[in-house]
Amino acid sequence: MESNRLEAFSDGVLAIIITVMVLELKGPGGPDLADLWHNSGPGLLTYVLSFVYIGIYWNNHHHLFHIAKRVTGSVMWANLHLLFWLSLYPFTTSWMDDTSLARTPTVVYGVNLLAAAIAYYVLQLTILRQPESGETLRAVLGSDVKGKASPVLYLVGIGLAFVQPWLGLIPYALVALMWLVPDRRVERYLRATSASGAGRRGPAD
Amino acid sequence: MESNRLEAFSDGVLAIIITVMVLELKGPGGPDLADLWHNSGPGLLTYVLSFVYIGIYWNNHHHLFHIAKRVTGSVMWANLHLLFWLSLYPFTTSWMDDTSLARTPTVVYGVNLLAAAIAYYVLQLTILRQPESGETLRAVLGSDVKGKASPVLYLVGIGLAFVQPWLGLIPYALVALMWLVPDRRVERYLRATSASGAGRRGPAD
Amino acid sequence: MESNRLEAFSDGVLAIIITVMVLELKGPGGPDLADLWHNSGPGLLTYVLSFVYIGIYWNNHHHLFHIAKRVTGSVMWANLHLLFWLSLYPFTTSWMDDTSLARTPTVVYGVNLLAAAIAYYVLQLTILRQPESGETLRAVLGSDVKGKASPVLYLVGIGLAFVQPWLGLIPYALVALMWLVPDRRVERYLRATSASGAGRRGPAD
Amino acid sequence: MESNRLEAFSDGVLAIIITVMVLELKGPGGPDLADLWHNSGPGLLTYVLSFVYIGIYWNNHHHLFHIAKRVTGSVMWANLHLLFWLSLYPFTTSWMDDTSLARTPTVVYGVNLLAAAIAYYVLQLTILRQPESGETLRAVLGSDVKGKASPVLYLVGIGLAFVQPWLGLIPYALVALMWLVPDRRVERYLRATSASGAGRRGPAD
Numbered sequence: 001m002e003s004n005r006l007e008a009f010s011d012g013v014l015a016i017i018i019t020v021m022v023l024e025l026k027g028p029g030g031p032d033l034a035d036l037w038h039n040s041g042p043g044l045l046t047y048v049l050s051f052v053y054i055g056i057y058w059n060n061h062h063h064l065f066h067i068a069k070r071v072t073g074s075v076m077w078a079n080l081h082l083l084f085w086l087s088l089y090p091f092t093t094s095w096m097d098d099t100s101l102a103r104t105p106t107v108v109y110g111v112n113l114l115a116a117a118i119a120y121y122v123l124q125l126t127i128l129r130q131p132e133s134g135e136t137l138r139a140v141l142g143s144d145v146k147g148k149a150s151p152v153l154y155l156v157g158i159g160l161a162f163v164q165p166w167l168g169l170i171p172y173a174l175v176a177l178m179w180l181v182p183d184r185r186v187e188r189y190l191r192a193t194s195a196s197g198a199g200r201r202g203p204a205d
Numbered sequence: 206m207e208s209n210r211l212e213a214f215s216d217g218v219l220a221i222i223i224t225v226m227v228l229e230l231k232g233p234g235g236p237d238l239a240d241l242w243h244n245s246g247p248g249l250l251t252y253v254l255s256f257v258y259i260g261i262y263w264n265n266h267h268h269l270f271h272i273a274k275r276v277t278g279s280v281m282w283a284n285l286h287l288l289f290w291l292s293l294y295p296f297t298t299s300w301m302d303d304t305s306l307a308r309t310p311t312v313v314y315g316v317n318l319l320a321a322a323i324a325y326y327v328l329q330l331t332i333l334r335q336p337e338s339g340e341t342l343r344a345v346l347g348s349d350v351k352g353k354a355s356p357v358l359y360l361v362g363i364g365l366a367f368v369q370p371w372l373g374l375i376p377y378a379l380v381a382l383m384w385l386v387p388d389r390r391v392e393r394y395l396r397a398t399s400a401s402g403a404g405r406r407g408p409a410d
Numbered sequence: 411m412e413s414n415r416l417e418a419f420s421d422g423v424l425a426i427i428i429t430v431m432v433l434e435l436k437g438p439g440g441p442d443l444a445d446l447w448h449n450s451g452p453g454l455l456t457y458v459l460s461f462v463y464i465g466i467y468w469n470n471h472h473h474l475f476h477i478a479k480r481v482t483g484s485v486m487w488a489n490l491h492l493l494f495w496l497s498l499y500p501f502t503t504s505w506m507d508d509t510s511l512a513r514t515p516t517v518v519y520g521v522n523l524l525a526a527a528i529a530y531y532v533l534q535l536t537i538l539r540q541p542e543s544g545e546t547l548r549a550v551l552g553s554d555v556k557g558k559a560s561p562v563l564y565l566v567g568i569g570l571a572f573v574q575p576w577l578g579l580i581p582y583a584l585v586a587l588m589w590l591v592p593d594r595r596v597e598r599y600l601r602a603t604s605a606s607g608a609g610r611r612g613p614a615d
Numbered sequence: 616m617e618s619n620r621l622e623a624f625s626d627g628v629l630a631i632i633i634t635v636m637v638l639e640l641k642g643p644g645g646p647d648l649a650d651l652w653h654n655s656g657p658g659l660l661t662y663v664l665s666f667v668y669i670g671i672y673w674n675n676h677h678h679l680f681h682i683a684k685r686v687t688g689s690v691m692w693a694n695l696h697l698l699f700w701l702s703l704y705p706f707t708t709s710w711m712d713d714t715s716l717a718r719t720p721t722v723v724y725g726v727n728l729l730a731a732a733i734a735y736y737v738l739q740l741t742i743l744r745q746p747e748s749g750e751t752l753r754a755v756l757g758s759d760v761k762g763k764a765s766p767v768l769y770l771v772g773i774g775l776a777f778v779q780p781w782l783g784l785i786p787y788a789l790v791a792l793m794w795l796v797p798d799r800r801v802e803r804y805l806r807a808t809s810a811s812g813a814g815r816r817g818p819a820d
């Protein structure tokens with residue numbers, strides 16, 4: 001089984017999630033900048049945050065399946081499991097907006113972020129267990145500091161959100177910022193192996 | 206006619222169906238967990254169910270067109286027929302949610318599930334009749350126990366829903382669970398034929 | 411310029427149009443079959459009609475760009491022009507439903523169908539003028555009876571809708587039925603050229 | 616990293632943006648042409664405008680990544696940045712419609728157009744800095760008159776919208792018209808290099 005169609009399907013789902021959140025944005029309800037700021041402002045801010053998250057997942061997903069070229073049934077379901085949690089982002093994002101950052105919705109948003117991070121981790125583990133691509137992925141990931149720090153930061157955010165909702169948004173945003181720095185591991189690995197002539201891909205690729 | 210574009214179009218439709226159901230979810234309407242549970246709880250549960258169904262169809266569709274590499278006009282229409290019934294999932298799912306699992310909506314949901322299962326069966330038959338891929342598909346499907354058990358379970362669910370709506374959901378969920386166990390027939394077949402050297406696809410594939 | 415990306419983009423737009431119409435369906439608003447019939451019935455019927463139309467356009471588009479493998483800027487804009495009219499189907503369909511088949515909305519729906527048919531014709535003309543694929547397309551299209559009959563039937567439908575709205579739906583549905591019979595011209599042509607050894611595509615294709 | 620998946624993802628997002636705007640259109644709310652004209656008329660006009668913009672971006676994006684066949688992390692994020700601003704079109708378009716072309720919404724719409732133009736420019740710059748495709752892109756772009764005139768026209772439109780909202784729409788529409796003339800630079804360049812035998816792509820491409 002090649003990964004092309006899994007990638008195409010995931011791209012479709014991610015593209016829709018990222019765009020659908022705009023539909024959930026409350027309109028300003030009036031012609032003034034103050035209306036935009038008061039009614040749509042918080043929604044726009046959390047939209048930016050969720051857009052960046054989905055963008056990050058798309059980037060990482062792209063890199064992951066650049067290595068895992070062939071997929072099994074387990075990879076397919078691990079991938080659908082990830083897409084499930086990501087598909088709830090518009091729902092939890094709009095709940096947080098509708099309640100103007102109330103405590104429970106901000107905690108639930110963090111739990112959603114955490115669940116997606118765990119689902120991504122499970123997907124990564126599933127690919128690591130594959131004989132064909134596991135070894136390459138292990139070499140590329142290295143110590144995977146970002147992958148390990150993210151769930152910890154989400155947990156910190158969830159804890160802070162119990163104290164004060166907007167405090168919880170700080171660790172959430174930190175995770176996004178951390179990943180925004182482009183992950184050059186895959187690019188570096190590919191360059192290294194092609195330089196040493198170990199690349200398994202020809203020039204016609 | 207190659208199947209690439211048919212797969213891409215179906216992926217697009219399935220990706221949208223799976224995501225659009227989130228838009229149909231009722232918001233909690235309040236800042237508490239109790240609001241989430243009472244107002245969005247049933248919707249989230251049936252969302253999970255419908256998400257899993259669409260995921261199963263995507264998986265099976267993926268396997269089916271891995272074998273049927275070339276398609277005719279009849280395959281195209283059999284595929285659109287399947288997509289039609291799947292496209293009604295968000296509609297029937299949200300009716301069931303809005304009425305808090307009333308009798309008729311739960312029966313209609315089961316009829317929708319049954320209609321999609323029949324449409325998938327017709328699509329499979331259409332491919333089986335193709336000279337090129339029919340034989341391979343027949344070998345891969347084997348006795349097709351799951352394919353035959355699904356409509357029977359849906360009918361049982363529809364019957365039970367007449368007695369007590371939530372009872373009907375049990376056979377519906379059983380079908381989903383049955384298919385969640387990854388279907389290794391195609392993978393096994395591909396491995397077997399490539400081991401015996403009978404695979405028609407080269408390593409560059 | 412290859413047509414792959416134009417096809418992928420059009421597939422995306424068509425997949426969304428076909429699915430989005432489900433979102434526009436009015437819910438039954440009650441738990442009984444009578445609610446489904448009275449409130450969602452007309453919507454479901456016109457949904458089927460519009461679903462079939464988009465399916466037909468997808469099929470024909472698929473065949474068209476199977477021949478026109480390379481595209482120019484004019485083809486791109488002719489294609490976007492077609493997508494524009496198709497993207498209005500959910501809008502005109504739901505107006506017709508909301509007004510329970512009132513005269514003007516049914517006429518406007520017919521005008522939308524007619525505009526899309528003309529846009530498809532213009533797209534076909536644009537490809538016919540291309541040196542590379544024009545000749546093949548001309549041979550495949552033949553006398554193009556269906557392509558010429560469709561706008562005439564739409565005009566008849568628009569005329570009848572002025573007299574009595576539901577009468578207009580009959581010619582609209584006739585066009586759909588006419589195209590539902592799979593168009594074997596492209597398949598036949600491909601088989602003929604490959605039999606005579608004139609096919610320009612190798613077995614690795 | 617190849618650009619295929621980036622193109623597929625962008626196509627998905629653009630296809631959804633272009634279609635989602637139809638969902639935001641206000642229904643006519645009555646069965647007469649006057650209802651269509653008064654309630655949906657302005658929405659339809661700005662829909663046409665935004666549809667054309669997204670179509671233009673898709674066309675230009677298509678040409679851009681026809682040259683930039685390989686992408687880095689920076690290109691990915693520059694691309695997501697562009698998609699972010701384009702994803703706000705449905706939001707700003709519907710604000711302008713809901714307020715019947717009030718001053719602030721028309722200015723904000725112009726700012727959105729300007730931001731997307733700047734994001735496109737940044738994406739172009741990022742690709743220009745790549746050793747592999749930068750040189751080709753520079754040759755193709757030439758003096759890039761359209762790319763430089765667009766932000767200026769948007770600024771003029773924003774200024775005019777402060778005086779009189781509908782006046783601002785004139786420069787906005789001028790940009791669209793300017794780009795509607797198909798950009799033949801890439802096609803011309805490809806023809807020139809293939810004529811001189813300098814094309815790096817073979818006939819099997």
